[in-house]
Amino acid sequence: MLPPQCTQFSSISIKTLRERVREDSDFLFKYVEEVYRAIERYEQRLRAYITLRPISEVIDDIENLVKHGKLGPLGGALVAVKDNISTKGIRTTCGSKMLENYVPPYDATAVSRIKNSGGVVIGKTNMDEFAMGSTTENSAFYPTLNPWDYGRVPGGSSGGSAVAVAACEATVSLGSDTGGSIRLPAAYTGIVGLKPTYGLVSRYGLVAYGSSLDQIGPMGRCVEDVAIVLNVISGHDPRDSTSLRVNVENFEKYVVDYPLKRYRVVVLEEMVSEGIDEKVMKIFNSTLDVLAKRDVTVEFRKMPLLHYSLPTYYIIAMAEASSNLARFDGLRYGTRSEAEGKLWVDAYRKTRMTGFGEEVKRRILLGTYVLSEGLYEGYYLKAAKVRRLLHQEFTKLFREYDAALSPTSPTLPPRLGEAIVDPIKLYSLDINTVPINLAGLPAISVPGGFAEGLPVGIQIFGPPLSEGFLLNIAKLIESGRSG
Amino acid sequence: MDSDVLIGLEVHVQITSLKTKLFCRCSCSYRENPPNTNVCPICLGLPGSLPVLNKRAIEKAVAVALALNSSISDKLLFVRKHYFYPDLPKNYQISQYDRYGLTPIATGGSVAIDVDGLNRVVRIRRINIEEDAGRIAYPEKSILGSRYALVDYNRAGIALLEIVTEPDLRTPREARVFLEKLGSILEHLEVADTSLEGAMRADANISVAGRPRVEIKNIGSPKDLEKALNYEVARQLNIVKSGGVIERETRHWIKERGITVASRVKELEGEYRYFPDPDLPPVPIGRELIEAIARSLPELPDQRARRIAKEYGVGDYMASVLVLHKKLCDHFENSSKVCGNPRLISSILINEFLRWVDEAGIDISSGIARLSTDRLCKLVQYFESGLISIKLLKEYVRIAVLEDINPEELRSKGLTTLGEESELERLVDEVLRENPKAVADSIRDPKAVNFLVGQVMKKTRGRADPKLVNEIIKRRLSEYGSK
Ligand SMILES: [Zn+2]
Numbered sequence: 006m007l008p009p010q011c012t013q014f015s016s017i018s019i020k021t022l023r024e025r026v027r028e029d030s031d032f033l034f035k036y037v038e039e040v041y042r043a044i045e046r047y048e049q050r051l052r053a054y055i056t057l058r059p060i061s062e063v064i065d066d067i068e069n070l071v072k073h074g075k076l077g078p079l080g081g082a083l084v085a086v087k088d089n090i091s092t093k094g095i096r097t098t099c100g101s102k103m104l105e106n107y108v109p110p111y112d113a114t115a116v117s118r119i120k121n122s123g124g125v126v127i128g129k130t131n132m133d134e135f136a137m138g139s140t141t142e143n144s145a146f147y148p149t150l151n152p153w154d155y156g157r158v159p160g161g162s163s164g165g166s167a168v169a170v171a172a173c174e175a176t177v178s179l180g181s182d183t184g185g186s187i188r189l190p191a192a193y194t195g196i197v198g199l200k201p202t203y204g205l206v207s208r209y210g211l212v213a214y215g216s217s218l219d220q221i222g223p224m225g226r227c228v229e230d231v232a233i234v235l236n237v238i239s240g241h242d243p244r245d246s247t248s249l250r251v252n253v254e255n256f257e258k259y260v261v262d263y264p265l266k267r268y269r270v271v272v273l274e275e276m277v278s279e280g281i282d283e284k285v286m287k288i289f290n291s292t293l294d295v296l297a298k299r300d301v302t303v304e305f306r307k308m309p310l311l312h313y314s315l316p317t318y319y320i321i322a323m324a325e326a327s328s329n330l331a332r333f334d335g336l337r338y339g340t341r342s343e344a345e346g347k348l349w350v351d352a353y354r355k356t357r358m359t360g361f362g363e364e365v366k367r368r369i370l371l372g373t374y375v376l377s378e379g380l381y382e383g384y385y386l387k388a389a390k391v392r393r394l395l396h397q398e399f400t401k402l403f404r405e406y407d408a409a410l411s412p413t414s415p416t417l418p419p420r421l422g423e424a425i426v427d428p429i430k431l432y433s434l435d436i437n438t439v440p441i442n443l444a445g446l447p448a449i450s451v452p453g454g455f456a457e458g459l460p461v462g463i464q465i466f467g468p469p470l471s472e473g474f475l476l477n478i479a480k481l482i483e484s485g486r487s488g
Numbered sequence: 489m490d491s492d493v494l495i496g497l498e499v500h501v502q503i504t505s506l507k508t509k510l511f512c513r514c515s516c517s518y519r520e521n522p523p524n525t526n527v528c529p530i531c532l533g534l535p536g537s538l539p540v541l542n543k544r545a546i547e548k549a550v551a552v553a554l555a556l557n558s559s560i561s562d563k564l565l566f567v568r569k570h571y572f573y574p575d576l577p578k579n580y581q582i583s584q585y586d587r588y589g590l591t592p593i594a595t596g597g598s599v600a601i602d603v604d605g606l607n608r609v610v611r612i613r614r615i616n617i618e619e620d621a622g623r624i625a626y627p628e629k630s631i632l633g634s635r636y637a638l639v640d641y642n643r644a645g646i647a648l649l650e651i652v653t654e655p656d657l658r659t660p661r662e663a664r665v666f667l668e669k670l671g672s673i674l675e676h677l678e679v680a681d682t683s684l685e686g687a688m689r690a691d692a693n694i695s696v697a698g699r700p701r702v703e704i705k706n707i708g709s710p711k712d713l714e715k716a717l718n719y720e721v722a723r724q725l726n727i728v729k730s731g732g733v734i735e736r737e738t739r740h741w742i743k744e745r746g747i748t749v750a751s752r753v754k755e756l757e758g759e760y761r762y763f764p765d766p767d768l769p770p771v772p773i774g775r776e777l778i779e780a781i782a783r784s785l786p787e788l789p790d791q792r793a794r795r796i797a798k799e800y801g802v803g804d805y806m807a808s809v810l811v812l813h814k815k816l817c818d819h820f821e822n823s824s825k826v827c828g829n830p831r832l833i834s835s836i837l838i839n840e841f842l843r844w845v846d847e848a849g850i851d852i853s854s855g856i857a858r859l860s861t862d863r864l865c866k867l868v869q870y871f872e873s874g875l876i877s878i879k880l881l882k883e884y885v886r887i888a889v890l891e892d893i894n895p896e897e898l899r900s901k902g903l904t905t906l907g908e909e910s911e912l913e914r915l916v917d918e919v920l921r922e923n924p925k926a927v928a929d930s931i932r933d934p935k936a937v938n939f940l941v942g943q944v945m946k947k948t949r950g951r952a953d954p955k956l957v958n959e960i961i962k963r964r965l966s967e968y969g970s971k
Contacts, residue, residue, distance in 0.1 A: 217766035331579035376761035
């Protein structure tokens with residue numbers, strides 16, 4: 006089911022796009038115009054983009070692809086790119102005043118792979134500042150609205166990338182996921198979002214938030230689109246030392262609506278107990294029924310260590326963030342505030358005080374605190390230990406099961422302003438998504454149905470490099486769901 | 489008093505033998521480049537860029553560790569060391585650390601030095617691999633009186649070895665000899681060309697008469713190290729004598745003024761917020777690699793000193809001084825092979841040459857260019873043939889090094905223009921005085937000169953050049969004739 010902003014034409018999948026272009030060479034240009042019509046009508050309200058490229062530039066790019074026969078696997082798809090992923094010549098703000106006018110001189114590896122595979126960057130999408138947030142309300146520019154209900158948030162931090170796709174203002178998009186930032190907005194906007202195994206997609210060019218947790222991933226209106234984009238962006242990159250040296254599979258072949266094996270999946274009780282909205286649980290249970298009909302065995306297990314995952318996640322993410330964001334001092338690039346004092350530290354202080362938003366400053370301060378002399382062992386080292394234990398627990402778990410299932414978010418999309426006032430409430434939206442980043446596992450959020458006219462996302466996660474099976478199970482849910 | 493001095497050093501050496509910087513592909517030779525032209529997104533710390541280790545740096549560091557008898561870690565771990573400073577692009581330095589289960593590439597080891605015949609062993613505490621920072625330039629040469637500062641990042645990211653000693657040095661002179669020896673070891677290993685500006689820098693910790701230790705930063709050469717420490721010993725002894733208190737502090741060596749001054753900014757030790765760099769996974773250092781490097785180690789200064797003492801018969805002390813400077817030692821061996829007389833050559837190089845190189849404020853390579861093997865051998869030949877005295881030989885060396893003048897040119901100006909008669913002229917005059925009759929004969933009949941030449945040749949035991957002797961006698965006779 007698609008939101009009212011979409012038309013049958015504008016919601017076309019990559020595969021259909023490729024097929025139609027083969028029949029009619031002008032189809033692609035008509036498609037671009039249709040997408041820009043949606044943008045013209047809805048973007049002023051939704052505000053999915055921070056920087057949108059003019060249609061003329063996009064058409065030039067497509068003409069070039071057609072002329073050189075380089076439509077490739079993406080077939081001229083319009084790709085919205087989260088604004089923390091570097092794009093050569095297109096400003097990359099990270100949703101921050103600090104980088105309001107920063108134009109990178111290079112493309113992120115994921116972006117150059119998109120370009121080389123027949124994708125065209127249509128624009129840069131709104132996000133919580135430096136990816137810190139779960140609602141896109143922390144953008145320094147404006148919040149993005151949920152296309153299903155303009156009074157609600159689209160989730161975050163990749164809210165703009167989710168809405169651009171959900172409202173058919175793009176074909177597919179790239180998001181980034183540090184603790185749920187792809188999956189949560191995918192769930193809240195009724196689309197598919199995949200967070201790859203840590204190291205499967207190069208981080209080169211992704212402005213770092215929590216380096217050991219960050220992954221770029223695809224977002225799309227269907228499982229198949231997500232698989233096609235994953236094919237393009239995954240694979241070893243010598244420019245990222247944490248990039249895995251693996252031969253990349255063709256993920257498209259997993260997107261079939263029959264099970265590729267007799268799956269055994271597990272539900273961790275901690276992920277479906279405390280604070281879960283009943284309406285969400287109802288959809289989750291009906292999803293389990295859908296899977297049971299496809300011969301998927303579902304079992305329940307406990308993993309008490311999960312109680313520690315939120316504090317562990319926030320210690321590690323904030324520690325790394327305080328380090329990663331140290332470079333923003335206004336000296337070499339970005340916004341500089343001239344200070345009264347004579348010392349360079351005065352200029353740094355003023356720049357960082359005015360350039361960063363409140364949530365970013367909160368996380369930098371907390372991160373600085375947990376890395377301080379005398380506190381390091383009690384916070385950071387302890388968190389690193391819990392993280393290792395969590396990794397071991399998941400390794401054990403996935404010796405028995407192919408995948409695990411949970412609601413992506415414990416709640417329906419919050420109303421604007423509802424979550425952002427209380428950091429603890431805001432952080433707990435990520436309760437089911439952060440353990441996956443801590444363990445470096447792949448996960449996908451796929452729409453499971455609707456409650457009160459709002460989409461509910463189902464999270465499927467599995468052992469490292471199990472993206473293929475996750476896509477297959479997601480496809481079973483996609484084709485089996487009623488709504 | 490000197491026995492109360494304890495000195496430890498932190499030496500930073502650029503691995504100048506690498507082709508590229510430590511974490512990017514920018515060139516290692518930056519000194520000739522216009523400011524900020526030897527840079528890329530990585531060494532500029534642009535958002536989204538990631539470091540990729542130059543693996544050759546490991547080999548170089550392992551070679552140094554082997555040469556210093558240090559124990560080598562089985563893995564290479566990088567940490568981030570945080571401090572805000574304009575020359576540091578990311579506001580953290582990628583370095584190494586020895587706490588919290590982390591380890592530098594090597595620990596322990598020692599260097600033996602011979603200071604004016606006294607043997608000492610200086611223990612090494614640890615060896616780090618880390619990245620260099622950029623450079624700050626002031627329009628008015630110093631921070632005082634400059635309205636602004638400029639930063640050049642050409643040097644940022646150059647691979648550095650940080651070599652830290654225990655406080656085993658007792659005198660400024662020992663510190664200098666240690667630093668020269670260390671530099672020589674690095675040159676023999678072909679790891680670094682320490683003669684390049686800024687390629688070897690030292691920070692010194694000095695404690696006088698049991699008082700708190702003071703750190704002196706920004707020392708650029710062994711000679712300056714000795715000067716800075718002499719200054720500091722005197723300064724601190726003065727304070728102690730007058731009943732003052734020495735505070736634990738950081739001071740900077742101001743080369744131009746020959747003094748140390750207290751740092752204006754308090755350096756907060758322990759606030760560097762070290763933590764493992766999540767962008768750089770540990771790199772294993774295999775035993776096979778270490779063994780292979782050990783097998784291919786070149787002759788090192790200590791071995792070379794033993795060989796030289798034996799092969800050239802120059803004595804242990806002379807040999808130990810020669811090997812403090814690889815290029816000087818090479819020059820010694822080359823010249824000794826070309827013109828023989830290694831004892832004279834070693835004495836010239838150590839007692840005269842080094843002194844004038846210091847005085848001229850040039851490095852040894854430039855000194856060698858001025859007193860090349862050609863020139864040196866010519867001087868040795870003049871001396872051996874009795875053409876010049878040892879005193880004049882020394883004078884020639886002084887002029888050659890200070891003024892870069894060819895000895896032949898000096899001679900053609902006339903041997904006495906230097907304010908001293910040559911040995912040969914002295915002998916000629918002696919012979920003329922002893923043979924008044926032959927002189928009278930020769931004035932009348934030029935053929936009779938041969939007798940006088942024969943007498944001079946007899947006195948020089950045949951070492952003199954007869955043609956030259958002939959010339960001098962004729963010149964003298966014409967002087968007599970005109971009287
Ligand atoms: Zn570079």
